[in-house]
Amino acid sequence: MTEALFILAVVVVTALAFDFTNGFHDTGNAMATSIATGALKPKVAVGLSAVLNLVGAFLSVQVALTISNKVINIQSSNGAPVSALMGVPILTIVFAGLVGGILWNLATWLFGLPSSSSHALIGGLIGSAIAAFGFGGVKWAGVITSVALPAIFAPVIAALVAAVGTRVIYAITARIAPANRDKGFRWGQIGSASLVSLAHGTNDAQKTMGVITLALIGYGSWTSTTSVPIWVKVACAVAIAAGTYIGGWRVIRTLGKGLVEIESPQGMAAEFTSAAAILSSAHLGLALSTTHVATGSILGTGLGRKGASVRWGVAGRMVVAWVITLPAAAIVGGICWQLSHLIGGAAGVGVMFVVLLAAAVGMFLRSRRSAVSAHNVNAEWEGGLAPAETTETRTATPAGV
Amino acid sequence: MEIITTTLGEVWKVALGALILGAGLPIVFSLGLKSLYGSQTVAARADGGTTITGGTGAAGKVGAVVCFGIVVAAILFGVVVLIWGKQMFGK
Numbered sequence: 198m199t200e201a202l203f204i205l206a207v208v209v210v211t212a213l214a215f216d217f218t219n220g221f222h223d224t225g226n227a228m229a230t231s232i233a234t235g236a237l238k239p240k241v242a243v244g245l246s247a248v249l250n251l252v253g254a255f256l257s258v259q260v261a262l263t264i265s266n267k268v269i270n271i272q273s274s275n276g277a278p279v280s281a282l283m284g285v286p287i288l289t290i291v292f293a294g295l296v297g298g299i300l301w302n303l304a305t306w307l308f309g310l311p312s313s314s315s316h317a318l319i320g321g322l323i324g325s326a327i328a329a330f331g332f333g334g335v336k337w338a339g340v341i342t343s344v345a346l347p348a349i350f351a352p353v354i355a356a357l358v359a360a361v362g363t364r365v366i367y368a369i370t371a372r373i374a375p376a377n378r379d380k381g382f383r384w385g386q387i388g389s390a391s392l393v394s395l396a397h398g399t400n401d402a403q404k405t406m407g408v409i410t411l412a413l414i415g416y417g418s419w420t421s422t423t424s425v426p427i428w429v430k431v432a433c434a435v436a437i438a439a440g441t442y443i444g445g446w447r448v449i450r451t452l453g454k455g456l457v458e459i460e461s462p463q464g465m466a467a468e469f470t471s472a473a474a475i476l477s478s479a480h481l482g483l484a485l486s487t488t489h490v491a492t493g494s495i496l497g498t499g500l501g502r503k504g505a506s507v508r509w510g511v512a513g514r515m516v517v518a519w520v521i522t523l524p525a526a527a528i529v530g531g532i533c534w535q536l537s538h539l540i541g542g543a544a545g546v547g548v549m550f551v552v553l554l555a556a557a558v559g560m561f562l563r564s565r566r567s568a569v570s571a572h573n574v575n576a577e578w579e580g581g582l583a584p585a586e587t588t589e590t591r592t593a594t595p596a597g598v
Numbered sequence: 599m600e601i602i603t604t605t606l607g608e609v610w611k612v613a614l615g616a617l618i619l620g621a622g623l624p625i626v627f628s629l630g631l632k633s634l635y636g637s638q639t640v641a642a643r644a645d646g647g648t649t650i651t652g653g654t655g656a657a658g659k660v661g662a663v664v665c666f667g668i669v670v671a672a673i674l675f676g677v678v679v680l681i682w683g684k685q686m687f688g689k
Binding site: 253256338341342346347350354355357358359361362363365366369370372373374377378381382385388389391392395396399462465466469470471472473474476477478479480481483485494 | 601602604605606608609611612613615616617618619620621622623624625627628629630631632634635636638669670673676677679680681683
């Protein structure tokens with residue numbers, strides 16, 4: 198096995214691992230509201246979302262070689278790698294970027310904070326490009342237009358729209374019996390949340406497909422910049438669906454219970470807003486983060502319903518996480534590239550992969566100390582992510598569900 | 599500066615699309631619910647529960663079907679946009 202082939206294999210595995218974290222980190226964007234209002238049982242919700250992510254991943258007919266090309270200088274205008282970087286250099290840069298994205302996704306998941314997986318990946322790539330080429334390796338204009346500005350506007354637009362929708366639908370349905378109202382809105386929730394899941398599968402799995410395809414082109418075993426090998430498509434679809442099915446319960450809990458107390462009309466208003474914003478932005482060429490949109494929508498429903506209160510402390514922590522996502526992932530990506538480069542070649546990438554595994558296992562073990570799972574995801578929010586182990590939550594859902 | 603103003607131009611379109619569909623569809627949906635259940639009256643019982651009386655007339659049912667139909671059609675349109683949007687809108 199040559200050095201480049203070994204690194205390629207590690208990059209593919211790492212990219213699929215990123216795709217997996219992308220899945221479970223974002224389950225809450227679509228399903229947190231349906232789980233919180235009881236429209237769907239937790240396991241059913243993540244199962245449905247997983248299937249729709251899988252289907253969505255196969256629906257993507259275009260190739261997103263653009264995610265890296267928008268922000269860093271390693272590709273020419275048609276998306277193919279710059280010829281001087283072919284082989285080990287570009288593979289190492291992509292690998293380090295993925296490590297930055299994965300570690301930031303895991304860290305924010307540990308704290309139950311919904312942060313953008315795309316920003317984490319972009320941040321990781323920027324960091325590794327800066328480490329490799331200096332600040333000239335980054336397309337700063339692209340960072341402003343595809344990352345910074347959308348991050349500011351996405352949550353604000355979503356919050357305003359969801360607040361308006363929530364206010365009006367409560368006014369319209371004020372005199373309907375709550376049982377009938379909730380039964381109706383639960384169906385609306387399921388429909389709109391499904392659309393968000395499908396859109397997520399299409400948009401996000403595509404990003405990993407693009408990264409793997411870029412690596413394959415960099416290695417020299419694939420030449421087309423407009424199509425993806427079928428095994429890449431299948432692997433990415435399965436990875437994001439599996440991640441979604443595992444369910445990022447910590448993030449789901451923050452979104453569904455922590456930010457605002459959600460009723461089913463609010464849940465429906467939030468998911469329709471998310472779906473509308475994601476679909477309309479994708480086709481205007483302005484990529485909004487699913488996470489920022491979904492979080493903004495949920496917050497907006499809290500602003501729109503009279504008597505509902507938003508936990509601004511929780512919202513504040515989310516905003517802090519969003520602001521530091523890109524720089525934090527960039528620092529990790531940069532350090533990873535530096536260390537891989539210092540050790541050199543296949544050995545460097547191999548060592549950093551082991552470091553990545555160790556860090557991931559460490560964070561997983563840390564999460565067990567205050568485990569959040571399908572059985573306690575809806576427990577009362579008492580000042581923090583960790584649910585109190587009350588008898589009430591135990592009896593509410595049978596163990597093992 | 600130019601890249602920022604161009605982006606802001608896109609932001610307005612997204613905001614408009616999100617408002618029309620994101621707030622509009624839940625509103626249509628809730629009008630459907632009102633049409634379906636609006637003629638029923640709810641009375642509080644002594645035991646703390648509620649009693650629902652009254653039925654839904656034909657007009658109410660038709661109104662509900664129309665409203666829910668619009669929402670379902672919009673969701674299906676969303677799926678179509680998701681798959682073929684780039685070809686449809688040329689981006």
